[in-house]
Amino acid sequence: MPADPRTLAETRAIDWLIRQRDPGFADWDGFADWLAEDPGHSAVYDAMASLDLDLDALPKSAPEPAKPAVVIIPHDAPRRPSRRAWFGGAIAAALVGAVSLSSLGLFGDANRIETAAGEHRTIALAGGSRIEINGGSVIELDKERPRFARLASGEAMFHVVHRDGDPFVVEAGASKIVDLGTAFNVVRRNRATSVAVSEGVVVYNPGKDNVRMNAGKAIDAHDDDKAPPAVRDVDVGSVGGWRTGLLVYNGTPLTIVAEDLKRTAGLDISVAPEAAGVSFRGALIVDKNRARTVADLAALSGTKAARQGDGWTLTR
Known part of the structure; x- marks a missing residue:
């Protein structure tokens, strides 16, 4: 009997x-090619990577404390080469270090999670929802509102377990995003909010604009906008692509691309005034060799990259 395609992909x-x-x-080129072979590969990859959130698989050598409202899964946990750890919901056992915010002892405010540029972090919320946080971002939680989060700045991917009558609400500046059972990516920058949906449905500003977005839809809204934001199409496979190091653009200002690379990879890229108006189209793979990523950006955008101290400058 031929193997099930889903099993092969997993x-x-x-x-x-x-x-x-x-x-x-x-x-990374081979990985990008595999993702491009089938739209479902990205979802399967994300599902496998997310199994580290199966907290039931954590070793219980000590008496189990009360389950915290929030746990952090560090992305820089020790590497384990054994494939066995990736099956049966046991990834968490191979990623030692899921801890409660209150016991971490590194934050003055246990309800505020801040990441450095290039740092990625995942938090698991009570009830099964989780938030993947990109670098250079700030997420604020409220212990009195377990189904609420505020993206003060930066970028995060939300995976929400829907509950009838108790929606999960995300605030970002003047924007409010309400889930209807979904996965969606939110970016907050310069008094502007972008939302892209990869699964399910969200409603943007239900009490004002009431914009409904299904999977494969996105919006870009500014705090000062008077009219509801226009809904645009987006490739579902590219939503939250920063998590796997794949950034896809279709007519995005080069300055925004540079900002995304700073947040996702810690790359310090400045754009010279004469190149600020360049509209970028293409896909970037965040390579471990950061110079290669910058070289790809320059080649695809028709600019020149010059090393400046610890960073780069793009010129025409």
Whole structure:
């Protein structure tokens, strides 16, 4: 009997995950090609990577404390080469270090999570929802409102378990995003909010604009906008692509691309005035060799990249 396509995809995704944990991994082109082979590969890869949130698989050598409202899954946890850890919901056992915010002892405010540029972090919320936070971002939670989060700045991907009569609400500046059972990415920058949906449905500003977005739809809204934002199409596979190091653009200002690379990879890229108006189209793979990523950006945008101290400057 031929193997089920889903099983084959999951096996291949596990192979990629294990290989990418090797510090010497360099086959990002091959990984991008595999993602492009089938729109479903990205979802399968994300599902395999997200199994580390199965808290029931954590070793229980000590008496189990009350389950915290929020746990953090560090993305820089020790690497384990054994494939066995990736099956049966046991990834969490291979990613030691899920801890409650209150016991972490590194934050003055346990309800505020702040990431550095290039740092990625996942938090698991009570009830099964989770938030993947990009670098250079600030998320604020409220212990009195377990189904609420505020994206003060930066970018995050929300995976929400829907509950009838108790929606999950995300605030970002003047924007309010309400889930109807979904996964969606939110970016907050310069008094503007962008939302892209990869699964299910969200409603943007239900009490004002009441814009409904299904999977494959996105909006870009400014705090000062008087009219509801226009809904545009987006490739579902590219939503939250920063999590796997794949950034896809279709007519985005080069300055925004540079900002995204700063947040996602910690790359310090400035854009010279004469190149600020460049509209970028293409896909970027965040390579471990950061110079290669910058070189790809310059080649695809028709600009020149010059090293400036610890960063780069793009010129025409």
